[in-house]
Amino acid sequence: MSATGLFHVRYIVSQPVLGAPVLTLDLLVDTPQKKVSGHASITQSVSPPLQFQANVWGHYSQAKLDPSAEHHIVLSLDGSPSSPNSQIAETFHLQGILDQDWQDGNASYRFFYQDAWHTVAHAIVTEAPAVHPEPRSGSKPYPHPIPLYAAALQQSRSSDNLAQMKSLAGQAEEQLKQHDNIEAALKQLHAEIARLEGRH
Numbered sequence: 506m507s508a509t510g511l512f513h514v515r516y517i518v519s520q521p522v523l524g525a526p527v528l529t530l531d532l533l534v535d536t537p538q539k540k541v542s543g544h545a546s547i548t549q550s551v552s553p554p555l556q557f558q559a560n561v562w563g564h565y566s567q568a569k570l571d572p573s574a575e576h577h578i579v580l581s582l583d584g585s586p587s588s589p590n591s592q593i594a595e596t597f598h599l600q601g602i603l604d605q606d607w608q609d610g611n612a613s614y615r616f617f618y619q620d621a622w623h624t625v626a627h628a629i630v631t632e633a634p635a636v637h638p639e640p641r642s643g644s645k646p647y648p649h650p651i652p653l654y655a656a657a658l659q660q661s662r663s664s665d666n667l668a669q670m671k672s673l674a675g676q677a678e679e680q681l682k683q684h685d686n687i688e689a690a691l692k693q694l695h696a697e698i699a700r701l702e703g704r705h
Contacts, residue, residue: 510668511535515633518601518612518625524550526625528599528614529633530561530582534607537668540564545584545597547616557618559584559597567605578603580612601630608632 511533518528532543542562549555561584567576583589584597594617601612609631615624 510537514607516630517633518599518614518628518630520625520628525628526555526623528625528628530599532561534565539566541580541582545582545599545616547618555618557597557616559586559616560588561597561599562589563599575605577605578607578610580610582614603630 514530514532514534516528516530516532518530519525526547526549528545528547530543530545532541534541540562541564543560545557545559545561547555547557561582563580563582565578565580568579569576580599580601580603582597582599582601583595584599585591585593585595587593596617597614598616599612599614601610601614603610609629612628612630613624613626614628615622617623
């Protein structure tokens with residue numbers, strides 16, 4: 506993926522060990538500003554299950570780590586339950602190296618969960634495929650919008666980048682248009698749940 510401007514990328518970051526934490530990153534990359542923002546979630550199959558969430562932000566640079574190789578992307582992210590401008594302490598840090606096309610690499614990260622810092626070193630970063638639900642027979646597939654997080658909007662507002670602001674504003678407006686559809690579908694889903702529970 507050689508992209509310029511503003512683009513979305515989704516990663517799975519994990520170690521090849523059974524039961525290791527799995528970090529999912531949904532990131533919006535602003536190539537003119539070399540800034541990154543989005544959302545991080547960490548899960549782990551332990552008892553009780555680990556469920557960590559954070560808004561993330563940071564930057565990247567390009568580095569030539571080997572004279573005979575292409576440039577690499579050096580990614581640095583911080584995160585918290587809020588935004589970079591809030592007074593809430595950061596709960597997430599990541600340092601990673603990706604290949605030039607943003608598809609894979611390695612990263613180490615740490616996160617604050619249940620009153621302690623947890624560190625995951627030398628995890629493998631792989632680009633996650635876009636999730637598209639199977640189309641219903643005889644109908645159009647469900648739309649699958651990429652979720653837009655408040656941190657991306659807040660960072661854009663402080664960037665003075667008019668093109669990025671307009672792009673994000675358009676995405677946010679599209680996402681808000683879906684609100685009524687989601688609300689109506691949720692009511693129908695609750696009604697169906699109640700109907701099925703009534704049969705048992």
